[in-house]
Amino acid sequence: MKNKKIKAKIAGIEVNVKEGTTILEAAKTVHIGIPTLCKHADLPPTAGCGICVVKIKGSPKMLRACCTPLENGMDIITQDPELVEVRRTILELILSNHPNDCLKCGRNNNCELQTLAGDFGIREDSFEKLLRNLPEDKSTKTIELIPQKCILCGRCTNVCQQIQDVWALSFLERGFYTRISATGDIELAESPCIKCGQCSAHCPTGAIFEYDETQKVWDALMDPDRFCVVQIAPAVRVGIGEEFGYPPGTNLTHKLYAMLKRIGFRGVFDTSFAADVTIMEEATEFKRKFEKDKKNLPLITSCCPAWVDFMEKYYPDMIEHFSSCKSPHQILGVLSKTYYAEKNGIDPSKIFMVSIMPCTSKKYEITRSSEMSSSGYPDIDVVLTTRELGRMIKQADIRFKHLPGEDPDNILGEYTGAGVIFGTTGGVMEAALRTAYKMITGEKLKDLEIKKVRGLKGIKEATLDIKGTKVKAAIAHGMGNVGTVLEKIREAKKAKKETPYHFIEVMACPGGCVGGGGQPYGVNNELRQKRAAGLYSDDRGHKVRCSHDNPYVKELYKKFLGKPLSEKAEKLLHNKYKKRPVYKR
Amino acid sequence: MVKTGELKKIVSKWKDKEGNLIMVFHEIQNRYGYVPRDVSMKLSEMLDVPLARIYEVLTFYNYFDLKPPGKHTISICMGTACYLKGANELLKKFRDLLNVSEGETTQDGLFKLNVVRCLGCCGLAPVVTIDEDVYGKVQKEDIPDILAKYAVKEKNA
Numbered sequence: 001m002k003n004k005k006i007k008a009k010i011a012g013i014e015v016n017v018k019e020g021t022t023i024l025e026a027a028k029t030v031h032i033g034i035p036t037l038c039k040h041a042d043l044p045p046t047a048g049c050g051i052c053v054v055k056i057k058g059s060p061k062m063l064r065a066c067c068t069p070l071e072n073g074m075d076i077i078t079q080d081p082e083l084v085e086v087r088r089t090i091l092e093l094i095l096s097n098h099p100n101d102c103l104k105c106g107r108n109n110n111c112e113l114q115t116l117a118g119d120f121g122i123r124e125d126s127f128e129k130l131l132r133n134l135p136e137d138k139s140t141k142t143i144e145l146i147p148q149k150c151i152l153c154g155r156c157t158n159v160c161q162q163i164q165d166v167w168a169l170s171f172l173e174r175g176f177y178t179r180i181s182a183t184g185d186i187e188l189a190e191s192p193c194i195k196c197g198q199c200s201a202h203c204p205t206g207a208i209f210e211y212d213e214t215q216k217v218w219d220a221l222m223d224p225d226r227f228c229v230v231q232i233a234p235a236v237r238v239g240i241g242e243e244f245g246y247p248p249g250t251n252l253t254h255k256l257y258a259m260l261k262r263i264g265f266r267g268v269f270d271t272s273f274a275a276d277v278t279i280m281e282e283a284t285e286f287k288r289k290f291e292k293d294k295k296n297l298p299l300i301t302s303c304c305p306a307w308v309d310f311m312e313k314y315y316p317d318m319i320e321h322f323s324s325c326k327s328p329h330q331i332l333g334v335l336s337k338t339y340y341a342e343k344n345g346i347d348p349s350k351i352f353m354v355s356i357m358p359c360t361s362k363k364y365e366i367t368r369s370s371e372m373s374s375s376g377y378p379d380i381d382v383v384l385t386t387r388e389l390g391r392m393i394k395q396a397d398i399r400f401k402h403l404p405g406e407d408p409d410n411i412l413g414e415y416t417g418a419g420v421i422f423g424t425t426g427g428v429m430e431a432a433l434r435t436a437y438k439m440i441t442g443e444k445l446k447d448l449e450i451k452k453v454r455g456l457k458g459i460k461e462a463t464l465d466i467k468g469t470k471v472k473a474a475i476a477h478g479m480g481n482v483g484t485v486l487e488k489i490r491e492a493k494k495a496k497k498e499t500p501y502h503f504i505e506v507m508a509c510p511g512g513c514v515g516g517g518g519q520p521y522g523v524n525n526e527l528r529q530k531r532a533a534g535l536y537s538d539d540r541g542h543k544v545r546c547s548h549d550n551p552y553v554k555e556l557y558k559k560f561l562g563k564p565l566s567e568k569a570e571k572l573l574h575n576k577y578k579k580r581p582v583y584k585r
Numbered sequence: 586m587v588k589t590g591e592l593k594k595i596v597s598k599w600k601d602k603e604g605n606l607i608m609v610f611h612e613i614q615n616r617y618g619y620v621p622r623d624v625s626m627k628l629s630e631m632l633d634v635p636l637a638r639i640y641e642v643l644t645f646y647n648y649f650d651l652k653p654p655g656k657h658t659i660s661i662c663m664g665t666a667c668y669l670k671g672a673n674e675l676l677k678k679f680r681d682l683l684n685v686s687e688g689e690t691t692q693d694g695l696f697k698l699n700v701v702r703c704l705g706c707c708g709l710a711p712v713v714t715i716d717e718d719v720y721g722k723v724q725k726e727d728i729p730d731i732l733a734k735y736a737v738k739e740k741n742a
Contacts, residue, residue: 161637170637172644183637184625185644185651583626583636 008074023054023065023076034078035087037112038153039066040202041524042163046154050090054078062086088120094151096127105206110521112204113151134179139189141211142363143200150180150207156199163510165480168193180207190584192313196306196479196508197360197517210360210518214388220352221264228352229267230260231332234275234423235358235513236386238534242520243390244400249530251538254405261406262398267340268408272415274332275422277556278303279547281325281573283435284564286503290440296320297502298489301428303327305365306508308577310479315486316579324574328422329355329362330372332412333379334572339560340412348377355383358516371575385518414552417539424532425477425512426453426460429505433464433473434546440466448545456511456525459484474501478510587617587624596631606634606642610649619650655690655697657735659715664703666710675711676700678725682732695739
């Protein structure tokens with residue numbers, strides 16, 4: 001019974017699909033379009049908007065294609081003048097309580113509601129405007145809630161509750177008064193929110209939007225007293241192209257360096273370099289525990305600030321297992337204000353460090369603890385998301401297409417294949433294992449590509465034989481998958497059994513940073529895969545594919561830090577964690 | 586203050602029953618006149634239901650109040666007769682004097698301001714009730730004196 005096939009017709013074309021396939025999914029298989037608004041590829045249908053209504057031949061009833069399973073013999077009409085009329089009316093009703101301030105909205109030109117309004121030729125307010133006068137929530141300085149622009153599609157609550165298991169967002173009240181709010185009607189900054197920004201990446205309108213700091217960067221660039229430097233995260237190079245018509249996954253690394261120099265940055269660095277440094281520190285931490293303190297395994301990665309926030313709130317008992325290593329962009333920040341400043345005779349107080357990240361949570365991270373200013377200056381001055389960088393490039397109107405590629409400032413810019421795969425789920429683990437293997441055995445890992453840690457499966461497991469010991473690794477991405485892994489650790493600890501894993505990588509966003517909350521809109525698994533493929537091909541294209549072989553990393557340790565986990569490295573590159581309340585109120 | 590032991594009793598009564606969330610909060614509402622935030626937080630842990638879900642339910646149904654009730658409940662009738670006789674003006678006056686909107690309780694916790702539909706004594710329109718006391722043919726000029734009575738009672742109590 002389970003694999004029963006359904007035979008039906010959609011727009012006159014015969015379809016053969018598995019039982020349970022919705023009309024919308026079935027239509028896709030024969031390339032028939034049905035307009036949607038609330039439906040998102042990552043999420044189950046909520047049937048919230050009604051734009052996707054279709055008809056069955058011979059029945060006057062209209063059905064929502066997103067949530068209606070196709071049945072045998074159905075003859076689905078996907079478009080006719082009546083459907084167009086009904087869909088337009090639905091749209092007009094949605095617009096009747098949506099403000100008309102598109103020109104001033106962050107999603108102008110990039111809004112799913114605006115696009116539909118354009119497609120349907122809406123030229124007037126057909127119904128009386130009834131706007132809900134709701135306060136905005138800008139408390140996190142990371143993600144802004146603007147509930148008046150919310151169309152109640154339910155994507156953000158779904159992604160926050162079901163995919164991320166954070167439960168920071170919910171709908172309150174009902175009917176006309178239904179509104180999106182932080183849990184329990186408090187401010188988002190007081191809620192369990194981990195600032196991952198998946199809500200903002202899934203919102204079809206401008207109701208949830210990144211805290212825009214582009215002006216701060218323009219101001220700093222204009223200030224002759226400031227020495228502006230910049231770094232780009234691994235995932236940015238394979239995401240930014242989507243904002244400019246490149247196929248998803250196109251790697252624009254060298255064009256981006258050139259772009260940032262043209263925009264006015266005097267030092268252009270690459271977070272992937274700092275990822276190599278992270279690996280040196282983290283692999284050394286792992287080696288220490290692995291050789292002398294196996295009881296204290298697993299080691300859990302700490303590059304993802306949303307994950308760090310989640311752990312501090314929900315799993316403070318895991319703090320002892322956490323790598324104390326700062327995330328790569330913080331490391332690059334602190335090195336720019338110490339190592340780079342010293343080498344180039346620049347006053348570190350004048351350096352203005354901008355991080356271009358696929359991530360909204362990085363905006364939170366830069367002030368999360370005092371160690372984020374361990375050199376006496378903030379490691380990072382401003383974090384911009386990939387989307388914000390896209391806007392800056394458009395404002396500067398510099399065209400990628402005819403821009404010749406350039407190199408970064410090598411001492412904090414040259415990276416290895418291991419550094420760049422940090423941007424995808426499994427990448428940190430793969431990079432760390434390449435180096436940990438070498439550190440522990442003194443030999444090079446034969447097959448550098450550890451395929452088992454790659455891909456979009458929510459929880460991945462891999463075993464690597466290091467000197468006869470099987471090192472068990474687990475990789476989780478999408479916050480909702482993390483609990484499963486950590487509960488296993490908790491159980492083993494409680495029962496005083498051997499740990500089921502030795503090394504755990506966690507990234508909060510589905511797909512890792514390539515699917516980050518600050519990446520270009522429209523993400524789905526196909527895009528995540530293509531962006532990740534862009535990073536893996538960057539890795540393959542590198543002669544040097546292990547962090548410990550990076551000549552600039554070697555130089556950094558030789559001339560500045562000494563060795564991994566040296567006193568200086570501990571002071572500048574590491575940080576502490578503490579238990580934080582899930583609710584501040 | 587709501588005692589944890591009391592919550593435990595309520596929870597154990599409903600824990601394994603379907604739809605328990607609403608029943609548990611009904612009991613809380615009935616007993617305390619509202620659902621205090623710290624109770625919601627405790628119950629969230631005890632029932633293993635996220636606070637987000639609890640507030641979705643509490644704000645969906647009118648039955649639940651999230652703020653403590655006032656000592657005295659003012660109900661302004663907005664039925665047709667009262668409305669035509671200027672109940673709206675009365676509401677405005679109450680709002681101004683008490684500095685609250687309908688459904689809210691004053692800062693000192695003394696009054697809760699409610700708007701109700703027909704109270705069934707249209708002959709007295711416009712009608713205002715405070716607790717069990719009925720005031721008919723109320724003029725907005727009368728309101729300060731009416732409120733003062735309760736405030737004085739409170740002082741002497």
